[in-house]
Amino acid sequence: MTLSEAWDRLFWAAIIVVLIGLVWIRFLESVIGPCDGPGLLVALAVGIVFFATGWRSAAARKKREMTETEAKDEL
Amino acid sequence: MANLADVSSQVSTRAAESAPPKKRVLSDTWYSVLLITPAMIFIFIFALFPLGYAINVSLRYADLTSPQGISDYVGLENYRFALNDNIFWASVQRTLTFGVAAVAIEMVLGIAIAFLLNEIKWLKGLARSLFILPLAASPVAVGLIWRYMYHPEFGVYNGILASLGLPEQNWLGSTALAMPSVIIFDVWQWTPFVALIVLAGLQALPKEPFEAARLDKASTWRILRTLTFPMLAPVLTLVFVLRAIDAVRLYDAVFSLTQGGPGQATEVVTYYLYRLGLRFFRLDQSSAMSLLFLYAVVVFTALLMRRFMRNIAERARRA
Structure with a gap:
């Protein structure tokens, strides 16, 4: 994963974390009562999963590209 | 004379080649860092520091009318208030109504005028200069x-309506108008x-595809739809993003024309934030709301710019 790709993924992960936090405060807290901690944990967990998924797919893509380049060089 | 000049240039070139290479004071990386530093300092002082300060205030209790001013941390309480504040959501709705209507009309009219200006053969410079005039004027001064x-008794619009025999209107005093x-x-x-901006984009388009389309007897509508x-598209996207961001930040027009009234008919988000933060001195709640608003604008802009940059990359790859 390049630095710009990592930054882009991090940015969208942060956006998702904030969105989940806002949805938690606006809609879920009216049902389950005020609880910042669990909401923050859920939002952060989703953000980390989103970032890690992107990281893994980028790493897999790079590995595939390297394998293809090696195969082309051998040919 | 020419030979003498050639010989002297050859001698100087050889001297430059034989001279020891000059030692560079800074590497490329440090030179880049040096060039970027002033802009980064500027961004830190005028963008990041105020943003961090607003985040800090939004997490505290900050009522400037109370003796303690900005005091203890209250967690996400201000965000909870903002998300459940009906006046805030009503102002968001008005802002969206304004943004959608204003930007749509501006885009349609602006594109039509750009096509007209692109076609006219004479007084082109004068027409363009006249068009720049509203942009050059201060919004507050022009607003006044x-x-x-718009004045119901002395205003020019009601004068026109009266001369046409139509009923006069209370332009800024009616909730509907x-x-x-x-x-x-x-x-x-x-x-x-x-x-x-659209005119500049039109004038930068290559001529050949249009000439080829006319030779193939393509209709004007088809040329517009498939070529122009x-x-x-990149220019239109850019101008749309710029106008949309500017439209949702509307403040000066509301301040000079209606001050949010009548009632709350024109109270957009920025004006409500001003009222809450600088009239009622609730900096905590207004900071939380302004950060929520900033979040919405950033997401909207990022989504549009992502699509815009992807289109540009695709075009570059095809070219």
Whole structure:
């Protein structure tokens, strides 16, 4: 994963974390009562999963590209 | 004489080649860092520091009318208040109404005017200069002039209506007409901006595809649909993003024309934030709301710019 790709993924992960936090405060807290901690944990967990998924797919893509380049060089 | 010049240039070239290479004071990386540093300092002082301060205030209790001023941390309480504040959501709705209506009208009118300006053969410079005038004027000053033009008794618009035998209107005093009046003012001021940028885009288009299309007897509508608009798409996206961001940040027109009234008919988000933060001195709640608003604008812009950059990358790859 390049630095710009990592930054882009991090940015969208942060956006998702904030969105989940806002949805938690606006809609879920009216049902389950005020609880910042669990909401923050859920939002952060989703953000980390989103970032890690992107990281893994980028790493897999790079590995595939390297394998293809090696195969082309051998040919 | 020419030979002498050649010989002297050869001698100087050889001397330069034989001279020891000059030692560079800074590497490329450090030179880049040095060039970027002033801009980064500027961004830190005028963008990041205020943003961090606003985040800090939004997490505290900050009522400037109380003796303690900005005091203890209250967690996400201000965000909870903002998300459940009906006045805030009503102002968001008005802002969206204003943004959608104003930007749509400005884009349609601006594109039409750009096409017209691109076609006219004479007085081109004068027409363009006249179009720039609303952009050059200060929004508050022009807003005050428009306030008098909208005046129910002395205003020029009611004068026109009266001369046509139509009933006079209370442009800024009626809840039904106040928002359309602000939209008309914004359209008057910002349509030239759209027109000028689209005109620049039109003039930068290559001539060959259009000549080929005319040779193939393509209709004007088909040329517009398959050539002009696709080629103008990056310019149109850019101008749309700029206008949309500016429209949702509307403040000066509302301040000079209606001050959010009548009632709350034209109270957009920025004006509500001003009222809450600087009239009622609730900096905590207004900071939380402004950060929520910033979040929405950033997401909207990022999504549009992502699509815009992807289109540009695709075009570059195809070229």
